[in-house]
Amino acid sequence: MPEQLVYTFEVFLNGLMAGVLYALVALGFVLIYKASGIFNYAQGVMALFAAMTLVGIQNGQVPFAHLINAIFGTEIHHFGWHVHSIIAIALTVVVMIALAWAVQRFVFRHLVGQEPILLFMATIGLAYFMEGVADLMWGSDIKTLNVCAAEGTCLPQGMNVWFEGSTYEAWGTGVFVDNLDIVASIVAAVLVIGLVMFAQYTKQGRAMRAVADDHQAALSVGVSLNFIWVLVWSLAGFVALVAGIMWGAKSGVQFSLSLIALKALPVLMLGGFTSIPGAIIGGLIIGVGEKLFEFLIGAPYLGGATENWFAYMLALLFLVFRPQGLFGEKIIERV
């Protein structure tokens, strides 16, 4: 196979993998928007908060240690234990559920019936509040994320040697794929299947869909809005944790993680704000589109660094023809 074609395939494949990572972030937005009509600006910060909490629990870090030491003049930083990754993930999920309850109880319960823009503003406030709390709880330093199922079975990093070798033998040029991206793709697939099954086949899932369709009607048949919104924010928190793990494994867990939300916006514009498959397909299209554009046009002719703006341009192009996004619901309001 010609070398240029193999390179194009390599870029395409890596674009797909990058798209999966974008989709992981976008999923959290979709879950909350679908059920409550809230565009959750804090989704990126939730990923950061979840990843920081996971590492903090894993390393036995004392939350709010800096604050405690400043007030009481103590010198405590660590509990002195190390928590297994699986237990740490479970505990982080509990923290995210508690956060979902708190957000619902103290913020959105008081804003029921308010204009969407007010709800959006509330999520902006929530984002800054959570960023500050995360800083106070776990500190601002960059933390190394190491998630291991067992001794020696950790999240893999680096080139998949088998795939590189196989493609080299077949085409004379090896194709690079990152092991972490492969794992992220599998995890994303399992997550999406799990979410769809949950929505289709469980009582809570059906209630969630009912609320998404018409929350007044859902209320009238006895569905608890409070419970559903806590459930949805918890699910979004879980998705944020998964996204935080995958992105945090690449760069270490640090405050820039909250900026991954920027990568999700074009995905949402393209895939629609209300569709789980839309988030996945949108992510893949954005990932492949931006990478191929950079490879074929951006780097050779435009000086590179085209991915950020191209993703938005691609999404805008789709919006011109389908304002609700590829899979979004077309809302017709009768007047």
Place this chain on the structure above:
Amino acid sequence: MKYRLGTYAVAAMMAASPVMADLVFPSLSYRTGPYAAGGIPFADGYADYFTLLNERDGGIGGVEARVLECETGYNTEKGVECYESTKGEGALVYQPLSTGITYQLIPKATADDIPIHSMGYGRTSAANGDVFSHVFNYPGNYWHGASGVINYLLEAHNGDLNGKKIALVYHNSAYGKEPIRTLEELAKKHGFELSLLPVDHPGQEQKSQWLQIRREKPDNVVMWGWGVMNQVAIQEAANIRYPMDQFIGVWWSGAQHDVLPAGDAANGYKAITFHAVGSDYPLFDDIKTHVVDKGKAAGAGDQIGTVLYNRGIYAAMLAAEAAKDAQAATGNAEITAGDMRDAMENLNITEERMAGLGMPGFGPSFQVSCENHGGPGLVGVAQWDAGAKTWSLISELSAPDMDVIQPLIAEDSAAFAAENNIEGNCS
């Protein structure tokens, strides 16, 4: 009653009067936001050095030093706000800690007669003191750094870079673009092929750039990164199995937190520096005794000897030494920003002086002059040992190629002078 009223009046006067007994050193720090991991150790080092002077020596020339921190979040607008809100406190010198903020402050600080010290960042051509009267970027700037990288690579390739491929992975911002001009000139001079790979802020996703590097197989990769871009680049380099010892970063891409997330895969990564690494200096013992052990450290006291903490210490030391010189020159313990500027322009850092401060060989010896605010620009190279988790200097601080750099400084500063009708400060 009269006595009580008198007491209140004195108390009110004391509260209302400006505090004249302090030497104020504003610190435009960033302890929050995406770049906090780099901002905190620098700010801690800067603050701890002045705390040491206060605790151990009773201040500078008997006057207490006061570090006035203002949080910028590495945001240019907030940086300018910080400048405006602190300059009235008697600020002696500003460390903007951001190239963007530095650019914005150059005209303001010049008009206010307050010096700026942008050490290893900012506007490179500000090294020309004839044009930039209030800006100092000693002991080194980006163009010195770019030349230092190429000098090191020349050494590594037995003095011949002809036909070699060098890729520059850079933060797609004013900061990241600073070395390009110099590297292009050096590419012409030495015959190497330079490819430019910009990475957009924040740099969390760099797959395209590293796939390009994998395809083009450059002999060396140079990085001009900051924040998360550094950690991701080092991880991506490891992912594509790019030889880590052929990968070299600027001094803002060579701290502990840049390499630790990649673990063992970062072993052998290199970065240039303009000061020493590690904590094997008598000064650090003093900091431990007089600052950390007394519970007066700006942070947890666990950053001593890290790259950016040391840089903060070094910046504070240079500011404090200039303040001492200003006191000596004016005969006043309480100096003004104008006195400080004059002292910075005549600053003479000798090996003996550094040794006396407990920092022998920590940085280069240099003499600032009206024409040269940039210092000698000596550049060394440090390498990361992932096993020991330490940086070690692998080359001495050595001189950059001023034959290439000086005309660039002259050209850029002349353009600034023409735009701003500056006739020259040194004549």
